[in-house]
Amino acid sequence: MCTRSADRPASHQRIWLLATIVLLVVAAQTGIHAQGYPTRFEFGTPATEQDISAVAIAIPADGAGLPAGSGDYMKGKAVYETQCAACHGTDLMGVAGLPNMPAGTQLRLIGGRGTLASKNPVMTVESYWPHATTLFDYIRRAMPFAAPGSLSADETYAVSAYILTEAQIIDKSMVLDAKTLPLIEMPNRNGFVPDPRPEIFK
Ligand code: HEC
Numbered sequence: 761m762c763t764r765s766a767d768r769p770a771s772h773q774r775i776w777l778l779a780t781i782v783l784l785v786v787a788a789q790t791g792i793h794a795q796g797y798p799t800r801f802e803f804g805t806p807a808t809e810q811d812i813s814a815v816a817i818a819i820p821a822d823g824a825g826l827p828a829g830s831g832d833y834m835k836g837k838a839v840y841e842t843q844c845a846a847c848h849g850t851d852l853m854g855v856a857g858l859p860n861m862p863a864g865t866q867l868r869l870i871g872g873r874g875t876l877a878s879k880n881p882v883m884t885v886e887s888y889w890p891h892a893t894t895l896f897d898y899i900r901r902a903m904p905f906a907a908p909g910s911l912s913a914d915e916t917y918a919v920s921a922y923i924l925t926e927a928q929i930i931d932k933s934m935v936l937d938a939k940t941l942p943l944i945e946m947p948n949r950n951g952f953v954p955d956p957r958p959e960i961f962k
Contacts, residue, residue: 819897823942826896830937831918839911839919843904852926870927873947886927890952892944895920896936917941 819825841850847867849855854866861867872882881887885895900916902908911919917936924930930944955961 817901819893821891821893821942823893823938826893826938826941827913828938829913829917830935831914831916831921832935833918833921833925833932835914836918836920836922839915840922843911844919847905852923869923876948876951884927885923886929886947888948890946890949892920892924892929892946893942895923896941
């Protein structure tokens with residue numbers, strides 16, 4: 761009994777080692793093609809629609825794919841104060857001297873309206889971003905900085921409502937959800953020009 765249980769892991773390890781070596785040799789041989797670059801890798805399986813939809817979470821300007829849920833200013837204020845203010849400031853104007861940030865950088869979210877064409881443009885969500893749906897999308901994917909993806913859909917709608925209200929873009933009483941968020945007209949909505957190059961945008 762004792763010897764068998766001691767033997768088993770050892771022989772398993774040998775088999776795995778052998779299997780790994782065989783895999784590496786096969787991968788090395790099939791991966792190298794005439795020009796030195798593989799045209800395709802001989803492993804994996806095609807991603808299904810379901811696989812893709814699980815990771816394709818980008819929300820376009822028109823808000824297609826926004827999740828169910830809703831949030832308002834008051835709930836958003838609570839989210840902001842606990843999860844965002846440390847870096848973006850209690851006044852949403854950013855915090856000076858954060859570690860690992862280039863000197864002079866402040867993670868300002870509001871203000872700067874009308875400065876884009878000036879010598880010192882202040883680019884913020886308020887002054888620069890053309891679509892409110894991008895705010896939801898960005899926060900959901902990237903914030904809070906140390907724990908992206910940790911906010912619920914309700915919290916993300918709510919904190920978006922808080923930022924947009926503080927930026928004086930929407931009214932405090934507005935409830936944001938998949939229907940209302942795309943209707944918001946951002947101040948710089950028409951500040952972008954279409955790029956006509958067909959080779960870039962097919
Ligand atoms: C630990 C610090 C930190 C925390 C906490 C944090 N952020 Fe950020 N945030 C950043 C950094 C750094 C950037 C810039 C990232 C970049 O440019 O790649 C940023 C960028 C942003 C931007 C884009 C600003 C712009 O104009 O480009 C938004 C919007 C934002 N954060 C919202 C939030 C919200 C909402 C929360 C709370 C749920 C939050 N952040 C929490 C550090 C933080």
